[in-house]
Amino acid sequence: MLHPRTHLSDDDLRAVADLERRVVAADGGRLKIEWEQLRARSTDPGAGPTTDLLWSDPQQGGRVVGYVGFDSWDGRTVELVGMVDPAARGRGIGTALLDAAVPVCRDRGFTRALLIVPRPSAAGHRLARRRGAPVEHSEHALRLDAPPPPGDEDPRTTLRPATAGDLDVLAELLTAAFGQAPTHLRAGLAGGGTLVVEHDGAVVGTVRRQRDGSSGGVYGFAVAPGSQGRGIGRDVLRRVSRRFFADGATSVHLEVAVDNDRALGLYTSVGFTLVQTEDYHDLPL
Known part of the structure; x- marks a missing residue:
């Protein structure tokens, strides 16, 4: 069941965090979820555009099993980060969330949408290809422990x-x-x-x-x-x-474009190591 949000409650934040833990535990790596922005949305009164989409499973007591968030760096391009509970995959939840996300992007006036897919996610890349969304660029996520x-x-x-x-x-x-x-x-x-x-x-x-x-x-x-x-x-x-x-x-993280060898060399020389490579698919709106 789809739940568009213009405001994230404390319960919503806990549900998204729990879902992220389940996904990372199953898939490894990380998800590029901007938690500072999500927490800021919990203090907003909610009178505004849709910022997040949640999908709950009535058969699991309303447990959140799917999520898509909308984050923009420049007001024109929006980054979409999504995830589906490993136990709920294969049921079309990712497709339904993306179907709902595209009109939200248009309604909010974004001229470009980038769907961020971890490179190991075969299902995520298949979904992007079905949408005719080529890879626009890729980034390495690095961590210092x-x-x-x-x-x-x-x-x-x-x-x-x-x-x-x-x-x-x-x-x-x-x-x-x-x-x-x-x-x-x-x-x-x-x-x-x-x-x-x-x-x-x-x-x-x-x-x-x-x-x-x-x-x-x-x-x-x-x-x-x-x-x-x-x-x-x-x-x-x-x-x-x-x-x-x-x-x-306990750790420090950053991202670098995969073709920026100079910056990558700098970061690794300080001790940063690769956590995940993420592909940014240019999603037609």
């Missing part, structure tokens, strides 16, 4: 919380690195999670730290092209990772 090995910190490199006065230079840095800056860049300044990297007093990079329970997340990590190859990125990544562990985190 212990503080990185010691390394010298360059005293000329400093990190500080970003302010509103940094927005223009941060947008320029992120656009150079990723092709565009996030529309929520200003909102991301709250809480001091977005950091500015300076070297000899000049802004040369940025990184966003985000804590999610016992795990730390590294996002939007960019070093200006003219400052790359000088050890600045490795120094910053070590510092940020060590801070997470010092604050009690």
Whole structure:
């Protein structure tokens, strides 16, 4: 039974978390569920667009056995992350959820939808192919399970919380690195999670730290092209990772495009290892 949500209750959050645990226990790897955003949706009064789709099984007392979430980085492209309980697969639940998700994407004004499928998921890729959704790009999900090995910190490199006065230079840095800056860049300044990297007093990079329970997340990590190859990125990544562990985190995670060999080499040199490769299918709307 389908349940569109414009607001996630505490019970909904627990049901999605339980479903995620069952799926990961069966399939391994991980699922790219943005828990910070899901928890934020639990504080919203619910008067707005559909943000999540849940599927319950009346034969199991209404237990949630399917889920799709909608997350957008730039307000135009939406990422769809879905899962189906291993014990409920083969019943068309994934297809029904995707059937319901496409009109939600159109109603919310998104011009592009990317369906994220873990590479080992044969069923997920079959579903994407039936929809005529080719792979647009792929990313490696990496994890660090212990503080990185010691390394010298360059005293000329400093990190500080970003302010509103940094927005223009941060947008320029992120656009150079990723092709565009996030529309929520200003909102991301709250809480001091977005950091500015300076070297000899000049802004040369940025990184966003985000804590999610016992795990730390590294996002939007960019070093200006003219400052790359000088050890600045490795120094910053070590510092940020060590801070997470010092604050009690048990792991740190990040994502990198599979064709970005330079960044992948940097991350693995600090100790990050591959958890999952995820394919982003361009879903026709």
